[in-house]
Amino acid sequence: MSADRLAGVGVSPGAGYGPAHRLxxxxxxxxxxxxxxxxxxxxxxxAERALEQVAADLSARGDRAGGEARDVLAAQAMxxxxxxxxSVVAELxxxxxxxxxxxxxxxGKYRDLLAGAGDYLAGRVADLDDIRDRAVAALExxxxxxxxxxxPEPYVLVARDLAPADTALLDPAAVAAFVTEEGGPTSHTAIxxxxxxxxxxxxxxGATAIPPGTRVLVDGSTGAVRLSPTEEEVARAMRADADQDxxxxxxxxxxxxxxxxxxxxxxxxxxxxxxxxxxxxxxxGVGLFRTxxxxxxxxxxxxxxxxxxxxxxxxxxxxxxxVVVRVLDAGADKPLDFLPPPAPEPNPALGERGVRxxxxxxDVLAAQxxALARAAEGTSARVQVMAPMVATVxxxxxxxxxxxxxxxxxxxxxxxxxxxxxxxxxxxxxxGFFSIGTNDLTQYALAADREAxxxxxxxxxxxxxxxxxxxxxxxxxAAAGRECGLCGEAAADPALACVFAGLGVxxxxxxxxxxxxxxAALARHTLDACRRAAAAARAANSAAAARAAxxxxxxxxxxxxx
Numbered sequence: 001m002s003a004d005r006l007a008g009v010g011v012s013p014g015a016g017y018g019p020a021h022r023l024x025x026x027x028x029x030x031x032x033x034x035x036x037x038x039x040x041x042x043x044x045x046x047a048e049r050a051l052e053q054v055a056a057d058l059s060a061r062g063d064r065a066g067g068e069a070r071d072v073l074a075a076q077a078m079x080x081x082x083x084x085x086x087s088v089v090a091e092l093x094x095x096x097x098x099x100x101x102x103x104x105x106x107x108g109k110y111r112d113l114l115a116g117a118g119d120y121l122a123g124r125v126a127d128l129d130d131i132r133d134r135a136v137a138a139l140e141x142x143x144x145x146x147x148x149x150x151x152p153e154p155y156v157l158v159a160r161d162l163a164p165a166d167t168a169l170l171d172p173a174a175v176a177a178f179v180t181e182e183g184g185p186t187s188h189t190a191i192x193x194x195x196x197x198x199x200x201x202x203x204x205x206g207a208t209a210i211p212p213g214t215r216v217l218v219d220g221s222t223g224a225v226r227l228s229p230t231e232e233e234v235a236r237a238m239r240a241d242a243d244q245d246x247x248x249x250x251x252x253x254x255x256x257x258x259x260x261x262x263x264x265x266x267x268x269x270x271x272x273x274x275x276x277x278x279x280x281x282x283x284x285g286v287g288l289f290r291t292x293x294x295x296x297x298x299x300x301x302x303x304x305x306x307x308x309x310x311x312x313x314x315x316x317x318x319x320x321x322x323v324v325v326r327v328l329d330a331g332a333d334k335p336l337d338f339l340p341p342p343a344p345e346p347n348p349a350l351g352e353r354g355v356r357x358x359x360x361x362x363d364v365l366a367a368q369x370x371a372l373a374r375a376a377e378g379t380s381a382r383v384q385v386m387a388p389m390v391a392t393v394x395x396x397x398x399x400x401x402x403x404x405x406x407x408x409x410x411x412x413x414x415x416x417x418x419x420x421x422x423x424x425x426x427x428x429x430x431x432g433f434f435s436i437g438t439n440d441l442t443q444y445a446l447a448a449d450r451e452a453x454x455x456x457x458x459x460x461x462x463x464x465x466x467x468x469x470x471x472x473x474x475x476x477x478a479a480a481g482r483e484c485g486l487c488g489e490a491a492a493d494p495a496l497a498c499v500f501a502g503l504g505v506x507x508x509x510x511x512x513x514x515x516x517x518x519x520a521a522l523a524r525h526t527l528d529a530c531r532r533a534a535a536a537a538r539a540a541n542s543a544a545a546a547r548a549a550x551x552x553x554x555x556x557x558x559x560x561x562x
Contacts, residue, residue, distance in 0.1 A: 003227075008179065008204025010223035011190035013517065015241040016156060016177025016199040017234050020214045023159040027133040027142060030100035040094050047089050047099040050138040054131055055080040059297050066273030069195070072188050074296035076163070078335060080131045084344075100139040107132040127188075130163030147175075156216040158207050162189045172198050177218035179225055181207045184459040185489065193220075194492060197513040201225055221562075244561045248516040251523050254284055255508070261527040263501045265519055266322065266509035268487060272313040277512040282519070285321035285382075287435065287509020288487035289314055291368070295328050299337050301364065307371035315381040322382045324435060324485065324509070326414065327368055329354050329388040339364075349449070354389025354414075355399055362402070369406035376408075386412040386435055390427070391419045397430040412483075416440035421469035424476035434477050436505070438488025442466050460543040461490035467503065467538050467546065474504035485509060494521035494562040499550050501527065502534030517562055524556035 036043040055077040062073030079085075088109050092102035107128055136142075147157070147170070154176035161182035170178075175198055183189045183202035193200035199220030210216065210227060217226040217234055226233065255265035266287030267278035271294075278286070294302045294310055315323055330336050330353065339361060345351035358365040369385065376383040387399040390413040403411035412433035415421050421441065424434065438461045443449060445466050448458035460466075470486070477484035485507040490496050492514035498521055500508060508518060522530075536549035551557055 005227070006179075006204050006206050006210075006225040008201040008207070008223045008225065009185055010200075010219060010221045011183075011185050011202050012193035012196075012198060012200040013221040013514075014177075014197070014199035015237045016154075016175075016218045016220065017229075017238065018153060018155045018176035018216065020158050020210045020212055020216045021151070021155040022208060022210070022212050023147070023157055023162065027137050027140075030098065030104050030136060030140070032101070034098040034101045035096050036093065036098045040096070043099045043102075044090050044093045046139065047093060047103055047135075048086065050099070050103065050135045051080045051086070051089075051131075053138050054134045055297070057134070058131075062297075066271060069192055069270075070273075070293045071270055071290060071296065072192065074293065076127050076131065077297045078337075079127060080135070081337075100136050103135045103139065104132060127163055156218055158210050158216075160208050170196055170198060172196055177201075177216075177220060179204050179207045179210075179216070179218060181205060184455065191489060191511075194489070194511045194514060240561060247560060248520045251516070251520040252282065253519075255519050255522055257501065257522050257527045257530060258524060259526040259528075261501070263497075263505075263522055264322070264507040265515050266324070266485070266487075266507055267512045267515070268509050269314065272310060272317075274512070275314060275317045279317065281512040281515040283318075283512060283515060285318055286314060286323040286325075287485050287507060289323060289325045291325060291328055292330060295330060295336060297337070301336075301338050301367070304367065304371050304374075307368060308375045311372055311375035312379065315376055315379040315383060318381050320380045320382075322384065322507075324384045324386060324412075324433075324487070325372060326386055326388055326435075327358070327365060330357060349443070355387040355395050356389060358387075359395075359398070365402060366406065369403060369408060373407040382410070383408070384410040384412060384433060386414055386433070388414045388437075389417065389440075390414060391417045393423065393426045393430060396427045400431055414487075415469075415473045416444070416488075418445050418469055421473045424473040425479065428476050428480035428482050431482075433483040434473055434485070435509075436470055436473055436484065436486040436488060438466065438470070438486065438490040441469060441488065442490075445469060461488065461493075461496060462537065462543040462547045462550075464538050464540055464542075464546050467499065467534070470500065470505065471503045471534075471538065474506075477506075478504055483507065492518065494518050494560075495533075495547065495551055495554060495557055497521055498525055498530045498554050498557075499534045499537050502530030502532070520560055521554070521557060521562055524560065525554055529553060 058073045058077040062070040085106055088106040089102045092105055151174055154174055156176050157178035159180050161180050177199040179201045181204055190202055199218050201218055201223050204225055214227055217229040217237055255263045264284045266285045267283035268288040269286050270290045385403055385408050390396050396413050400411045410432050413431050414437045415434050416437035442461045446458045448455040474484045483506050486500050486505045487509040491508040492510040494517045497508055497518040533550040533553035536553050537546035540546035540549045
C-alpha cells in the first residue's frame, strides 16, 4: 500500500471528499494520586451526578437523532448508569480518590472485568472511552469532546473509532465521509453510517496518521482512501457517483429479478422517525420494526398507550403492506432499568437475551403483544410479530402460543443462532415465518464479536458457512410453505442480495438508503443467474473467494458500478 493510498472495509457506499479532521479525545487524564477533601459521600454524589448527566445527554442525543441511533445511544446510556461501575467508583472515593480520578480508574477496572468475562464487550472500547471522557469533562468543568462546529466546508472525519454519540448527530451536509481504524462491517459505526447515508470506511490501518487538513477522497463501496488526490481523480469519482445515482433512480417499482420473480424490498425501522425515509425510498413494507426504543433507558415500562401510539404510526403509514415487528430484544448487555438487575454473565452474547428474557418476565411480553394487537386493529397493515434469539423448537412454540393468546395470528422467529438454522425444518412446523438476522448469525457461526475491529475479517456474511446456514433456513421454509425474509445488514449488499434471492430468501429488508442499489441489482439479473451465483459462492472455500465467484456470475453489477 503506497503512502497516499489506504484501504479498509467499505461499509456505506458513495464517494466523499474533503479535508481530514481527526477526532481526538482531548480530555486529559486526571492526575494520578489526586485526592478529595475528605467528604467521601459528597464526592461520591458528585461522581454519580456526572454519570447521570452523561446518561441523560446521551439519551437526549438519541431522541434527537431517532431511528437506530436512539437504540444505540440508549444502550450506551445504560453503561453510564451500570451499578457495577458505580460500586467501583464509590469504593475508590471511599479510599480518598478524587471523583474525576475515581471515574477514570473505574472505567479501566470495568474494561478489565469485561475482558476477563468473555471479552464480549471488548470491541466497544469507543463507547466506554466516550462515557469516561464525558464524565471526567463534566467533573472538571471542561468542554465535551466532539465534532467541529460550523466547519467552512464538508470534511472527512478520521478517528481510531467513533462512539455512537459522535455518529448519531453527524450532519451529512457537514461530513463528506468518515474513516476509522477500528470497527467491522456490522459495528455500531457501520450501521449508523448506512442509516445516515454518509460514505464510510472502517478497519482502515493507518487512518489516524493522516495529517489534519489533508484532502482525502473516500470510496465507501470499495474501502479505498486516497490522500491528496488530483482534481481529475476527484472529478472522476464524483461524476461516477452522480452517474450511478442517476442510473439507479431509473429502476423503480417493486423488487423483482429481470424475469419477474418477486423479491419484496422492505425497510428496517427503529421508530416513527424512520417512516418518511422508508416511504421515499420505495419500501414495500417493513421487514424489521425494532421496538427497543420504547423500553431502554427508562425506570418504568412504557405505558400501553405509548406503545399503541408508536406501533399504530408505523402500521398506518404502511397500510396494506407487510410490517414485521421484532418484540423487545433486551437483556444481557442491554438490561432494562424497570426489571431487577440481571445476574453477572460470563458472556452476555450467549446469555439471557431476547426470547430467553421473556421466559422470566412473561408479563412484559404479554403487555407488548396486547399493545401490538390493539394497535393493529382498524389498520390494513399485515402485521407479523417475531421473537429474537430463538434457539429451539420449544422456544418457538412458546412464543407462537403467546401471540395466539394475544390475538396476533402471524408469529415467526429470527434465525440468528446456528442451531435454529440447522433445525429450521423442525421450527417451521410450529411457527409462521422466518426472518434471518445475518449480523448475529455471522458472529455466532464464526465466533467473532461483531463489534471487535480486530476480527473484521471474520465478520463477513459472505463466508460459505454463513451462506450454508441461510440456505438451510430458506429451503426448510419453502418446504413448509413459509416465508423466509432476511433483515440483517448483509441485505444492503447488492451482490449478496442477488445471492440471497438465489438461495430462496423471499424478501429483503435493509436501511432505506440501500433500497435503490439492491432494487437495481435484482432487476438486471434473472433468478437463474442469482441461483448460479449462490451455488458458486457456496462452493468457494473463503469469504473472499465466495464474493469473487458470485460476482463473476452477476455481470450487470459492474455495469451498474455496484
